[in-house]
Amino acid sequence: MATTTASVEKTRPVVRSGRRFMSGDIACAEGALAAGCRFFAGYPITPATEIAEHMARRLPEIGGVYIQMEDEIGSMAAVIGASYAGVKSMTATSGPGFSLMMENIGLALMTETPCVIVNVMRGGPSTGQPTMPGQQDVMQARWGSHGDYEIIALAPSSVQEMFDLTVEAFNLAETYRIPVFVLADEIVGHMWERVNIPEADSIKIVNRKKPTVPPNNKFAPFKPNEDLVPPMAVFGEGYHFHATGLTHDERGYPRTESAEAQTQLVQRLCNKIRKNKEKIVRVENAMLEDAEVAVVAYGIAARAALSAVRKARATGIKAGLLRPVTLWPFPEEQVAQVSRRVKAIVVPEMNCGQIVREVERAAKETPVIFLPKLGEEPHKPDEILDAVGGIQ
Amino acid sequence: MTEEIPHPYEKFLRKDRIPHIWCEGCGNGIILNCFARALDELNIDLNNVVVVSGIGCIGRVSGYTNTDSFHTTHGRPIAFATGVKLANPELKVVVISGDGDLFAIGGNHFIHAARRNQDITVICANNFIYGMTGGQYGPTTPLNTWTTTTPYGNIEQAFNLVHLATACGAVYVARWTTLHTRWLTESIKKALQKEGFSFIEVISQCPEIFGRYNKMETAIKMMQWFKEASEVQHFSDPAKAEITPHRITVGEFIDIEKPSYGRLLKEMQARVAEKK
Amino acid sequence: MPVKTWRRPLDADKVKPPKGEVHLLKDRCKGCGFCIQFCPKEVLEESNEINARGVHPPRVRDENRCALCGFCSAVCPDFAIFTTEKNCQGGC
Numbered sequence: 001m002a003t004t005t006a007s008v009e010k011t012r013p014v015v016r017s018g019r020r021f022m023s024g025d026i027a028c029a030e031g032a033l034a035a036g037c038r039f040f041a042g043y044p045i046t047p048a049t050e051i052a053e054h055m056a057r058r059l060p061e062i063g064g065v066y067i068q069m070e071d072e073i074g075s076m077a078a079v080i081g082a083s084y085a086g087v088k089s090m091t092a093t094s095g096p097g098f099s100l101m102m103e104n105i106g107l108a109l110m111t112e113t114p115c116v117i118v119n120v121m122r123g124g125p126s127t128g129q130p131t132m133p134g135q136q137d138v139m140q141a142r143w144g145s146h147g148d149y150e151i152i153a154l155a156p157s158s159v160q161e162m163f164d165l166t167v168e169a170f171n172l173a174e175t176y177r178i179p180v181f182v183l184a185d186e187i188v189g190h191m192w193e194r195v196n197i198p199e200a201d202s203i204k205i206v207n208r209k210k211p212t213v214p215p216n217n218k219f220a221p222f223k224p225n226e227d228l229v230p231p232m233a234v235f236g237e238g239y240h241f242h243a244t245g246l247t248h249d250e251r252g253y254p255r256t257e258s259a260e261a262q263t264q265l266v267q268r269l270c271n272k273i274r275k276n277k278e279k280i281v282r283v284e285n286a287m288l289e290d291a292e293v294a295v296v297a298y299g300i301a302a303r304a305a306l307s308a309v310r311k312a313r314a315t316g317i318k319a320g321l322l323r324p325v326t327l328w329p330f331p332e333e334q335v336a337q338v339s340r341r342v343k344a345i346v347v348p349e350m351n352c353g354q355i356v357r358e359v360e361r362a363a364k365e366t367p368v369i370f371l372p373k374l375g376e377e378p379h380k381p382d383e384i385l386d387a388v389g390g391i392q
Numbered sequence: 393m394t395e396e397i398p399h400p401y402e403k404f405l406r407k408d409r410i411p412h413i414w415c416e417g418c419g420n421g422i423i424l425n426c427f428a429r430a431l432d433e434l435n436i437d438l439n440n441v442v443v444v445s446g447i448g449c450i451g452r453v454s455g456y457t458n459t460d461s462f463h464t465t466h467g468r469p470i471a472f473a474t475g476v477k478l479a480n481p482e483l484k485v486v487v488i489s490g491d492g493d494l495f496a497i498g499g500n501h502f503i504h505a506a507r508r509n510q511d512i513t514v515i516c517a518n519n520f521i522y523g524m525t526g527g528q529y530g531p532t533t534p535l536n537t538w539t540t541t542t543p544y545g546n547i548e549q550a551f552n553l554v555h556l557a558t559a560c561g562a563v564y565v566a567r568w569t570t571l572h573t574r575w576l577t578e579s580i581k582k583a584l585q586k587e588g589f590s591f592i593e594v595i596s597q598c599p600e601i602f603g604r605y606n607k608m609e610t611a612i613k614m615m616q617w618f619k620e621a622s623e624v625q626h627f628s629d630p631a632k633a634e635i636t637p638h639r640i641t642v643g644e645f646i647d648i649e650k651p652s653y654g655r656l657l658k659e660m661q662a663r664v665a666e667k668k
Numbered sequence: 669m670p671v672k673t674w675r676r677p678l679d680a681d682k683v684k685p686p687k688g689e690v691h692l693l694k695d696r697c698k699g700c701g702f703c704i705q706f707c708p709k710e711v712l713e714e715s716n717e718i719n720a721r722g723v724h725p726p727r728v729r730d731e732n733r734c735a736l737c738g739f740c741s742a743v744c745p746d747f748a749i750f751t752t753e754k755n756c757q758g759g760c
Contacts, residue, residue: 012668038479039475039478039479041474041475060660060661060664060665061664061665061668062665063661063665065478065479065657067474067475067478069471069474069504070500070501070503070504071500073468073471074468074471074474074500074501074504075471077464077465077468077471077472077474077475077501078471078472078474078475078478079475080464080472080475081444081462081471081472081473081474081475081476081477081479082475082476082478082479083475083479084462084475084476085442085475085476085477085479085480085483086479086480087479087480089475089479103465104465104468106465107464107465107468111462215439235442235460235476235480235483236439236440236442236460236480236482236483237439238439239460240438240439240458240459240460241460241461242406242454242455242460242461242462242463243461243462243463244454244455244462244463245463245464245465246463251408253409253455254452254455254463397691397752399691399693399747399750400741400750401747402747405747410696410747411696411698411721411746412746414745415698416698416699416700416723416745417698417700417701417702417745418745419745420745421744421745421746421747422742422743422744422745424745425741425742425743425744425745425747426742429742570743571706571743573739573742573743574742577742610701611700611701611702612700612701612702612705615702615705615706
């Protein structure tokens with residue numbers, strides 16, 4: 001690969017470790033670099049522009065490539081191309097760009113391309129409020145492209161998580177050969193907080209599994225291992241493989257006429273995530289063990305929710321927080337378990353009701369109270385506290 | 393007249409995918425043939441060739457070449473190819489796609505890749521129609537043509553692709569018909585070896601659909617039109633090379649030197665690394 | 669299309685044109701007719717047999733005429749025909 005200048009990396013680490021102070025967008029970019037990302041294709045869009053700007057400055061320093069494509073559609077296509085040429089690649093956008101990328105996100109899913117897509121969510125729909133936060137794209141991340149598939153999406157709620165979860169996103173992408181979404185929001189993206197960046201050799205990095213047959217032998221590029229993920233050959237290694245967005249068989253050739261091929265492929269793409277769900281899903285709990293009221297919140301809303309839960313405990317209310325770190329696959333079992341123990345679940349979201357639907361589905365008979373918030377201000381802890389306190 | 397010797401270009405084809413799906417007399421087969429011949433005459437290491445195609449009949453070509461290949465979403469092979477080439481500049485990246493894929497839905501990616509002078513070769517199979525979906529008009533369909541979505545005759549002007557490519561900054565621009573097999577092969581060879589963005593427009597016959605709609609029902613009739621109408625003129629003004637029923641100007645139009653995106657990127661990376 | 673020259677080339681005695689041998693992969697042929705139509709020496713014609721695709725592949729009418737121009741190979745969309753040079757040591 002021509003894009004890593006090994007001599008530069010030997011003399012200094014790519015990402016300076018230690019206690020640093022930065023914004024969420026920059027932490028995300030640094031996390032990507034720490035994970036081994038060496039290709040960024042994107043288009044400026046508020047509030048994700050800083051990620052592009054930071055990558056434009058940092059990637060040439062380490063022999064990586066930043067290209068500002070003519071639009072988000074081209075950006076996503078270039079990301080897939082770079083990944084298929086063997087380089088870890090990413091893009092960053094917000095709502096309007098996310099919509100444009102959807103078709104090619106489908107291509108990445110269908111061709112099992114490891115890559116990371118960051119959506120720093122803002123007020124929508126359409127052009128909406130570019131400089132204001134929102135959590136309105138979480139369902140779109142799951143269902144936005146046509147066809148049937150499963151995805152992985154992570155929701156950072158701090159600048160530290162912008163770093164850590166971006167690294168995790170790359171690792172998940174490489175493990176499952178899938179585009180992974182980092183669903184941040186404008187506040188988490190633009191706020192400045194302290195970040196502890198670990199030493200490079202203590203950061204866990206995962207790389208895509210490679211084929212075991214040598215090149216120039218018969219090789220089926222989409223034949224899965226036991227974990228349902230095929231080892232990945234890349235261009236230039238001598239495997240002469242073909243990949244297409246058409247329904248294909250294990251050889252990679254189009255099988256547009258076969259119901260069996262469609263069934264096998266689409267079900268495997270779904271099962272790849274479903275069967276490995278336990279290894280992928282992550283939640284963070286606070287004071288949940290003996291809770292009588294639970295709050296389920298993610299992203300920026302979780303910051304206020306944690307504060308509310310602490311305040312509630314101080315007044316004697318047994319409240320607890322379940323914070324999904326992976327929004328998709330949704331932590332249904334975890335929510336279901338909690339729902340059996342609590343009187344009600346409060347869900348604050350910066351939208352008109354998206355993840356709350358998943359909570360209701362998992363919680364079954366347990367009452368769910370939804371707290372919407374739109375516009376520039378995230379939920380105030382007292383707003384959540386009132387809802388928690390109001391539960392009998 | 394024996395059949396024991398295999399075809400000399402077998403090694404460029406995926407044997408398990410031949411015969412290809414294209415109709416009898418389809419120009420796509422000739423383009424594949426000329427491409428294989430170009431690879432053969434250049435003796436290129438096939439391990440380094442990546443063929444990228446979009447959606448359309450010609451889009452299936454990537455499934456037939458015995459190279460690493462990728463079949464993208466409609467209109468996006470050039471953007472995909474950009475990512476490939478930048479990630480691994482050692483690869484020879486060739487985009488082979490159709491007039492609609494490259495210039496309707498994909499138009500934006502074409503003009504910017506040409507502007508940036510990306511190191512890729514783009515071969516456009518221009519058959520004046522959207523064949524795969526049954527014969528709708530496209531940006532190169534001539535005025536007044538009957539197609540399924542211009543049942544009263546096309547009222548749109550057609551692109552002059554060599555003019556467009558030149559205006560966008562391509563460093564090598566050529567147009568040939570599928571009848572000009574030798575010239576086309578030489579142009580492909582030149583384009584593959586040239587630094588920067590190379591564009592070859594191939595006037596290709598779609599006898600089954602375009603031909604049938606336009607009184608050229610057989611492949612031979614379409615080839616005869618190419619023979620009668622084409623005129624080889626090297627380095628003529630691309631702006632004056634629009635295609636009419638009576639004249640198809642073929643030849644090389646542009647062959648200039650300009651630093652490619654890849655070269656400038658490498659220089660920039662070296663400068664930046666030195667400063668640090 | 670047969671090629672007709674308006675006079676005999678002045679060095680016709682000195683230059684020996686190569687002789688070609690035509691190879692057909694009959695079952696690949698889709699019957700487009702390009703090789704037959706465009707051979708400058710009228711070496712080929714449509715045969716009466718029917719191949720696996722249900723069309724009439726070409727047949728060699730007179731192989732002695734073949735001058736190894738290779739146009740049939742180049743213009744065939746289906747890789748169904750190619751020419752090799754005939755070994756003329758013992759005379760052709």
